[in-house]
Amino acid sequence: MTPRERFRAALELEPVDRVPLFYQHLGAAKWLLQSTGLRIHDGLQDPEVFAKLSLAAHEMYGFDNVMAGWGDLLMAAKAHGTQWKFPERDFYPRPEKYVDMSDIDKVQPVDPLEDPTWSVSVRAARIMKEKVGDEVAVLGCIESPNMIASEVVGMETLLMGCLTDPDAVSKLLDTVTQSSIRYGEVVNDIGVDGVFIESSTAGGEMIDPSMFQQFDGQYLVRFIDSCRANGLNTLLHNCSEKPLWREHLETRPTAIHLQLSSVSLPDAAAAVKGKTCFIAGIEHRDLLLNRTPDDVRAAVKSTLDAWGQDPGLILGPGCELPYKVPVENIKAFKESVERYGKRQ
């Protein structure tokens, strides 16, 4: 199977020759920047540079997909008014100024193709699709409407607004949902294999299930429904400490991506098998970053053993690989999935 065939088969809960490996954002970026001589800052302004960096990840690490979306979750927020700055030479931008709550009414839906920044990742997706799209799965990438809104006004302001000015927050969420739906249409036209949705604000450490439904889930459902209606796969990511993953499953994504340190694998497996593809996230902030290749191999093997032979499994890190994850650990990750994740 080609990486793309393998990845798509797993999403569709069909048999694979081996468990696919999932790559998120611009994981382990340090080595990509070093080997290409390119800069993140330039990638976020030039689709060619963006695509080159994203494709370098496939050349160096050889996972089964590439992702047309990174930049610390600010591309869509910037299109809605957030200003950013680049305090570090080789890292993602940071928010410089959020939109004031009193200006929330002025935020309008955005067509990603017409926004000078957001369009960069979309145009890069087209380049990536042309260059490797027959062989390798190409994923679009967006944040959930709630997360985009939290990057537009600031997370604390949004949480406060849910209590003090729920109508204004709902209006903002509605606006960014319209933009998100447009994003899904645009990347679907390009022919991506799915869209990754960062949705880690849906965590019990921040909100309860009823608040989730009111200010997060109902907008997420609108986006996911729109993607499904267009035949576009959705990969829903939640790396919060207490992910509301059962609520997330009810939004009916094609795949759900959780870090195994935050959920019980048997519970999640029982809930998803036969219904939703599961992207099992190997712990990345300590295990993949600091431990030995043998530790990585052991974690991969025990995860694959615990899941068994059923279809619908993909393995990845719990979230974007940290900037300086040792290349030996990435290699150990890949080789052990190739070894223990072989099927047929």
Ligand SMILES: [Zn+2]
């Ligand atoms: Zn994450």
